[in-house]
Amino acid sequence: MTQGLEHGDIDSLATLARSSRLSDKRDDFQRQLAAVVVYLEQLKVVDTDGVEEWVAPLPLATPLREDLAAAPIDRAAILAGAPVTQNDLVIVPRFVDG
Numbered sequence: 281m282t283q284g285l286e287h288g289d290i291d292s293l294a295t296l297a298r299s300s301r302l303s304d305k306r307d308d309f310q311r312q313l314a315a316v317v318v319y320l321e322q323l324k325v326v327d328t329d330g331v332e333e334w335v336a337p338l339p340l341a342t343p344l345r346e347d348l349a350a351a352p353i354d355r356a357a358i359l360a361g362a363p364v365t366q367n368d369l370v371i372v373p374r375f376v377d378g
Contacts, residue, residue, distance in 0.1 A: 285310050285317070287306055287310070290306045290309055290310050290313075291306070293309075293313075294306075355368070358370070
């Protein structure tokens with residue numbers, strides 16, 4: 281196996297990711313993941329002495345709201361306000377190529 285990654289490791293990742301496709305392409309994914317691990321190992325030897333730690337210029341706190349149970353949103357009202365619907369779904373324009 282490549283770089284210590286066994287098929288069982290890939291199968292475990294597929295289970296965690298809830299992906300059946302990962303198991304189907306196990307050998308390809310194993311090879312790609314091994315390349316990432318090799319790259320990370322190379323980064324371990326980079327001399328970072330004298331490199332200052334990056335500090336955000338502004339606080340990076342994520343504001344959180346209280347998690348409160350609420351009444352569900354009325355589906356008919358949402359669909360009535362949408363410009364385009366089909367089969368009780370809101371249709372949105374494609375915004376990512378591919």
